[in-house]
Amino acid sequence: MSTPTAPDTRPPRLCPHCSAATPPEASTCWLCQSALPPYEQRPRFEQGVAPPRIAGEAGAQARAGRLEPDFVIWSLAALVAAAVMVIVVIDVAVLGGIGYAILTALGCTPVIGALAFMMWMRRPSEAGTSTRGESREQSTLVRIVGGIAMAVGAMLAVMVLIGLLVLALLVLLFIACIAAEGGHL
Amino acid sequence: MSDTVDSEEVRAWRVAQRLTELRGEERANLIRIVGIAGFYGVQLLNRYGVALGPVQIPAMEGVEGSFHLLMSLLALTGVLVASGVLIALRNRFFPWWIKYATSTVDLVLASIALVVADGPSSPLVVIFFPLLGLSVLRFSQSLVRYTTCATIVAYLFVALAALRDRPTLAVPLYQAILFVLALAIVGVALDHVAREVRRLAGAYADRASRVPAAPSADAEGGT
Ligand SMILES: [Zn+2]
Numbered sequence: 001m002s003t004p005t006a007p008d009t010r011p012p013r014l015c016p017h018c019s020a021a022t023p024p025e026a027s028t029c030w031l032c033q034s035a036l037p038p039y040e041q042r043p044r045f046e047q048g049v050a051p052p053r054i055a056g057e058a059g060a061q062a063r064a065g066r067l068e069p070d071f072v073i074w075s076l077a078a079l080v081a082a083a084v085m086v087i088v089v090i091d092v093a094v095l096g097g098i099g100y101a102i103l104t105a106l107g108c109t110p111v112i113g114a115l116a117f118m119m120w121m122r123r124p125s126e127a128g129t130s131t132r133g134e135s136r137e138q139s140t141l142v143r144i145v146g147g148i149a150m151a152v153g154a155m156l157a158v159m160v161l162i163g164l165l166v167l168a169l170l171v172l173l174f175i176a177c178i179a180a181e182g183g184h185l
Numbered sequence: 186m187s188d189t190v191d192s193e194e195v196r197a198w199r200v201a202q203r204l205t206e207l208r209g210e211e212r213a214n215l216i217r218i219v220g221i222a223g224f225y226g227v228q229l230l231n232r233y234g235v236a237l238g239p240v241q242i243p244a245m246e247g248v249e250g251s252f253h254l255l256m257s258l259l260a261l262t263g264v265l266v267a268s269g270v271l272i273a274l275r276n277r278f279f280p281w282w283i284k285y286a287t288s289t290v291d292l293v294l295a296s297i298a299l300v301v302a303d304g305p306s307s308p309l310v311v312i313f314f315p316l317l318g319l320s321v322l323r324f325s326q327s328l329v330r331y332t333t334c335a336t337i338v339a340y341l342f343v344a345l346a347a348l349r350d351r352p353t354l355a356v357p358l359y360q361a362i363l364f365v366l367a368l369a370i371v372g373v374a375l376d377h378v379a380r381e382v383r384r385l386a387g388a389y390a391d392r393a394s395r396v397p398a399a400p401s402a403d404a405e406g407g408t
Contacts, residue, residue, distance in 0.1 A: 030277040
């Protein structure tokens with residue numbers, strides 16, 4: 001493996017204490033706030049302090065080698081949040097008029113966009129494979145669960161994108177309405 | 186960082202606590218978003234009514250447009266804050282104070298909604314209980330205590346604001362005392378849960394270390 005140059009393209013590494021993936025330049029773990037050893041001399045996962053025994057899905061993720069925010073819970077929350085935003089924009093359009101609706105939509109669109117982007121970029125399939133060359137074989141269960149999570153995530157992402165499209169159409173419609181009414185908000 | 190002087194036990198506990206806190210924050214945030222969606226849905230029904238075959242909910246009289254607009258914008262603010270938490274967690278931004286910040290924002294938004302609605306006489310006043318309940322998901326005693334106090338302060342603020350500006354909506358003193366008492370009791374119970382979890386983990390670790398090689402089927406299966 002060649003020595004990486006700036007920008008830092010080294011893969012994220014696992015915290016030896018809680019097995020959260022941390023950026024290569026970090027000196028403190030973002031999750032458990034333990035100090036991390038220098039990147040080059042990082043202890044191998046197996047030689048470091050054993051990860052804590054934790055139950056449930058957090059434990060499953062830690063054993064799979066990498067701890068990340070829970071993808072399904074995250075996606076569900078993002079989807080409901082985006083749906084509420086879209087409904088509020090429609091509601092504001094009905095009640096408060098076009099001007100307020102455009103302002104609201106302008107406020108919401110970057111947030112919905114950011115949520116959709118993150119949902120798309122950080123799929124579990126990208127987690128857990130590239131960090132450790134020495135990673136253990138993933139169990140069948142983890143692969144099945146990961147696959148389902150990925151499918152659900154992709155579906156949710158598409159739905160959020162449709163929401164965005166509806167939002168964009170609404171904004172266009174409002175602009176058309178303003179133009180037709182002679183430009184008074 | 187005091188990392189080097191930490192004993193293994195202290196660090197193990199801190200790591201476990203932070204993991205629980207992360208999972209709790211995620212779960213609380215999801216519940217918060219779904220809750221906002223639910224309450225906002227009820228507000229929409231209030232405003233527009235619904236007529237779906239056997240389900241007939243008439244639109245409430247006297248729900249003004251400006252009031253409904255304000256409620257919509259409050260729901261939007263809540264959802265935007267929750268989205269901020271989602272974005273922060275996804276980018277591994279997870280400081281210790283985020284749980285206090287989200288609890289405070291929840292209470293502030295609920296208080297504003299109540300002050301513009303019917304104050305302490307509004308049926309929405311029950312919202313203080315789920316907001317208090319969310320605090321235990323992080324299993325932090327200080328958060329539970331903080332949220333209990335903040336919830337009581339928020340309720341008193343709503344009650345006093347009604348007494349000052351809209352006396353017809355104010356509640357009698359005994360009703361306010363009952364409500365505060367109920368909040369305090371829930372807070373004490375949640376505080377107990379947050380404290381006992383640590384004791385439970387300690388007791389489990391103690392027992393587990395005394396049984397060196399328990400057969401895994403026995404350990405995993407029997408709950
Ligand atoms: Zn860590």
